[in-house]
Amino acid sequence: MKQLFYFILLIAGLSSIHSCKNMLDEDGDPLLDLNDTGGLIGPRGLYREITDKDTIAEYHYSGLLMTRVLTPKKSVTDLSYSGDKVSQITFNGFLDLDGDGTIDTDSISYTQLFTYGPGGRLTTISENRSVFRRPPPVPPATTPGPMALLRKAKSLYTLGYDASTAKMNSILMQNGPDVAGTNFAFTDYSKTEYTYLGDNVSKVVREYGPYNNGVFGRPITRLGYDFYEYDTQISPFTLLPTAYKISRLLSTEANDRESHILSPNNPKKASVTDLVPPIPVPVIRTTNYNYDPQTYMRKGFGINYIYKPF
Numbered sequence: 001m002k003q004l005f006y007f008i009l010l011i012a013g014l015s016s017i018h019s020c021k022n023m024l025d026e027d028g029d030p031l032l033d034l035n036d037t038g039g040l041i042g043p044r045g046l047y048r049e050i051t052d053k054d055t056i057a058e059y060h061y062s063g064l065l066m067t068r069v070l071t072p073k074k075s076v077t078d079l080s081y082s083g084d085k086v087s088q089i090t091f092n093g094f095l096d097l098d099g100d101g102t103i104d105t106d107s108i109s110y111t112q113l114f115t116y117g118p119g120g121r122l123t124t125i126s127e128n129r130s131v132f133r134r135p136p137p138v139p140p141a142t143t144p145g146p147m148a149l150l151r152k153a154k155s156l157y158t159l160g161y162d163a164s165t166a167k168m169n170s171i172l173m174q175n176g177p178d179v180a181g182t183n184f185a186f187t188d189y190s191k192t193e194y195t196y197l198g199d200n201v202s203k204v205v206r207e208y209g210p211y212n213n214g215v216f217g218r219p220i221t222r223l224g225y226d227f228y229e230y231d232t233q234i235s236p237f238t239l240l241p242t243a244y245k246i247s248r249l250l251s252t253e254a255n256d257r258e259s260h261i262l263s264p265n266n267p268k269k270a271s272v273t274d275l276v277p278p279i280p281v282p283v284i285r286t287t288n289y290n291y292d293p294q295t296y297m298r299k300g301f302g303i304n305y306i307y308k309p310f
Contacts (some may be wrong), residue, residue, distance in 0.1 A: 033199040041294070043310035046239040050304050059240070064310060066241060073103055076275060079244060083225070086114055086243035091251065099254025107132040107147050110251075114243055121166075122243055125157040125250070128178070152178040156186070157250060168262075169194050173250070186211050191219075192256070200230045200263035206256050222275040227260045227267035227283070233295040236305040266297045 029046040045066070058236040061067040065084070069077040075093020078085055089112045093105045110129035117123040130152045134144035153175060160170035170193050189211040195203040204225040212218035230298055237245060245262055249255045260267050273284040290299035298305050 044296075044307045045310055046305060047308040048304075048306040049236075051302055054284065057301065061310075062174045066244065069244075077244075077247075079224065079241070085116060085120065086241050088113055089244065089247045095252050095253065097252050099252065105134070106150065112247055112250075114310040116227040121161065122246070123159055125159075125247070126246075127157070127250075129153050129155065153183060154178050159246075165196070167194070167196055168246075169197075171246075171250075176211075185213075189216055190253075193214075194259070194262075197230070200227070200265050200267070201259050202227055204256055204259045208253075223256065224273040224275050224280070224282075225256050225259055226271045226273070227263070228270070229268040230263065231268065231289060231297075232265060233289070233291050233297055234264050235261070235264055236297055236307070238264055238271070239307075266300060270301075 011158060020101075021140075043064075045061055045064075046059055048058050056071065056158050058070040059066055060070070065079075065081060067079050069079075071077070071093065073094040075091070075095070078090045079090070079159065080088040082184075092109045093107070094105070096103050097106075097108075098104070108129065108131055110127055112125050112127045114122060115124045131150045132147040133150040134147055137144055155173055155175040157170045158174075159168055160172070161167065162169045170191065173190040173192075175188045175190075176184060176186040178184060187210065188208065190206055190208045192204060192206040194201055205222065206225075207219035207222040209219040209221075240261075242262075248261070249259060257270070257272055260270065268289065269284060269286045271284040273280045273282040285301065287301045291295050292298050292307075296305075298307075
């Protein structure tokens with residue numbers, strides 16, 4: 001988990017940067033230009049997250065519903081719906097699991113099923129995940145073989161909500177290896193707690209530990225994420241389904257640093273702190289934002305956000 005800090009340090013000094021990507025979406029419709037224009041009037045969707053070097057994410061829609069996300073190394077996330085609610089998310093591709101800023105070479109495939117309770121509130125997410133790796137070459141061969149199954153795992157996420165505000169305030173994760181021929185059992189857990197300032201996520205604490213026959217062991221890792229100085233403008237992530245945003249946070253252990261995507265506004269400062277003794281030392285990153293005339297954020301933390309009209 002210490003490698004989380006390497007990525008934060010990498011981006012801490014980055015200022016907002018500009019990109020000259022294609023200004024048409026997949027249907028050939030014009031996108032909101034990054035230059036100072038009159039902005040995009042009327043309904044919109046988030047289309048791309050880009051830096052000066054790469055596209056971080058590209059969002060595709062069927063009507064008003066987001067149905068597919070393309071990410072680096074030809075990775076694909078597909079969303080299925082039951083009515084207007086996300087019922088399933090499937091990912092096939094590559095992730096930066098340790099948060100060091102480099103996409104891993106292991107291939108990841110997972111399927112998440114979403115269950116909703118009274119009032120249509122998301123209550124549980126069940127996940128089946130497989131990891132694939134190329135075996136080293138066997139002499140006299142000099143190239144690795146095809147991707148082979150390395151391991152499988154199952155996870156169950158249980159979401160908790162504040163009774164007075166109805167905001168999500170916790171996620172309990174139980175995880176275990178899925179080994180053929182053995183009885184499945186959860187062996188690990190994580191507990192995540194969310195604190196809000198108004199409607200914005202201000203603090204996230206996540207701890208990890210062993211789990212054995214219903215007993216939560218002493219946490220061995222504990223990390224804190226703080227988000228400060230929120231503006232009053234509109235976050236681009238308000239345009240994405242909440243179920244997808246939660247799925248994105250759960251896709252890797254490092255992604256808790258993005259927990260501000262659950263907020264309607266944009267934090268100008270974020271930090272991560274290893275809360276395990278002896279002395280917590282936060283790693284802080286800051287940014288200045290750029291907005292369009294309709295007050296949607298379009299540039300910050302080294303990322304440009306491009307919108308498309310609906």
